Amino acid sequence: MDLQVLRSFRAVAGGLTVTEAAAEARVTQPALSRALNRLEEEVGAQLLQRVGRVLRPTPAGRVFKEYVDAVLDSYDRGRRAVAEVVDPDAGVVSLAFLHTLGTWLVPKLVTGFREAYPQIRFELHQHEENGLVQHLLDATADLIITSDDPGHPLITWRRLLxxxxxxxxxxxxxxxxxxxxxxxxxxxxxxxxxxxxxxxxxxxxxxxxxxxxxxxxxxxxxxxxxxxxxxxxxxxxxxxxxxxxxxxxxxxxxxxxxxxxxxxxRDIGIAWLSGRTLPPADRRFLDHALAATAATADTDTNTDTTSDTDADRITPGTAP
Incomplete structure (x- = not known):
């Protein structure tokens, strides 16, 4: 089975027209239509059906797409992991974060990290809390920075500040x-x-x-x-x-x-899927985030003369 055909099926099932998916795959529209027909024959079910002028997934197609997503995400993650083994100083950090953290915490962590690893790139996503958890579950992000522990059985969360x-x-x-x-x-x-x-x-x-x-x-x-x-x-x-x-x-x-x-x-923390081995670049960023915020906490505690409870509250900036 051709992975490109699976990518094209996912694109069409996700809303693209066959013409748009063909252009994305750099093949002709008739060639992609034939490939999708062969895919249906191989799977043994109709995966796409015409609704008006576009194709939409059938019930079987929606079920199949879930597995296609998992296969392609796993393959892409595998390629990334191999590339990072070959070149440890390269790679991609896939990170999603709360909107409110995009003005100070995330830029600060990214800047510090890139000083040590300038070749590593970032894939960044902003979202609200529920969307962040879904990014992890859908494998569209490897790490999330969020407020409070999501409390999900598949997710590990560590407080940053x-x-x-x-x-x-x-x-x-x-x-x-x-x-x-x-x-x-x-x-x-x-x-x-x-x-x-x-x-x-x-x-x-x-x-x-x-x-x-x-x-x-x-x-x-x-x-x-x-x-x-x-x-x-x-x-x-x-x-x-x-x-x-x-x-x-x-x-x-x-x-x-x-x-x-x-x-x-509010607690601000970083989270990842418990059962998934993080790619090297993500692991490095996770370690950097934990170390950078721990250093801030140590500095804050050493200079604070208030109670122990107050010393644990790291103020990110000058109090208003």
Whole structure:
């Protein structure tokens, strides 16, 4: 069986037309049609059916595609692993990460890693929490950087750092002049939240429950920048990660307040599939991420005179 035919079948089953898949495979459309027919004869079932002007997978085709995906992903990973054995200083790190980590943590880790391994390339994906787990399960990423342990039986997770969360309020808010507040004090106010499925949304809802209330949804967005903008406009309050970009504009009409009645923080960690041997480049990046964040934690602990609990909370940037 020709692997290219399997790739073309996957492409057509995934939504491409036969003409588009043929162009991608650099063969003629009639030649690809004949190859797909031979594939169906070999499998012993109709895999594709015409719906209007396009082909769509039959029930048998959908089942077969799952195995084709696994075969091709395994083959591609095998080629990568062999290439990295032949040239240990080359390779590809396949990494997916939370949107909110793309402005500070991921660039910092990638920059440090490339100083040691300049020949290694990166395949990067951004997603919300549920999408990150699916990247691992679908083998479209070997590593993910996410908040909190996904709690999946097939996934191993290691904490990298603890990122504080601050209550963001408009500058004209009655609480804005205070350095710290209880989360319960804003129980009746509208919250600017990320949409369901994002880790920060779940953490916010959990912290509000711990403070004794359910947050009143004022708006649901997809980016932390949007949350900040709407808080600045006076449309509500929000829990914001204390990333370096939080304080990027000191004149921005927002104040960030420390939360005292609940643990205002989220764990940031790195995860991979437990039963899968990581390719050398991915393994090196994993070791680098763990070592780099451990070094930051040691520095933070050595210079911190607060309690042991506070010493474990690594602030990624200057507090807002």
């Amino acid at each position: 603890v990122e504080p969360l601050w209550l963001a309020v408009p500058t004209r808010h009655p609480l804005a002049l205070r350095p710290r507040v209880r989360l319960a004090e804003v129980a009746g106010e509208p919250f600017i939240l990320l949409k369901p499925g994002y880790g920060l949304r779940g953490i916010t809802e959990t912290l509000c429950r711990q403070a004794g209330f359910t947050p009143l949804v004022g708006f649901e967005g997809e980016e932390v920048h949007t949350l900040r903008g709407l808080v600045a406009a006076g449309l509500g309050v929000s829990l914001i990660p204390s990333s370096p970009d939080t304080a990027a504009a000191p004149d921005f009409p927002i104040r960030y307040l420390e939360i005292t009645d609940v643990r205002g923080a």
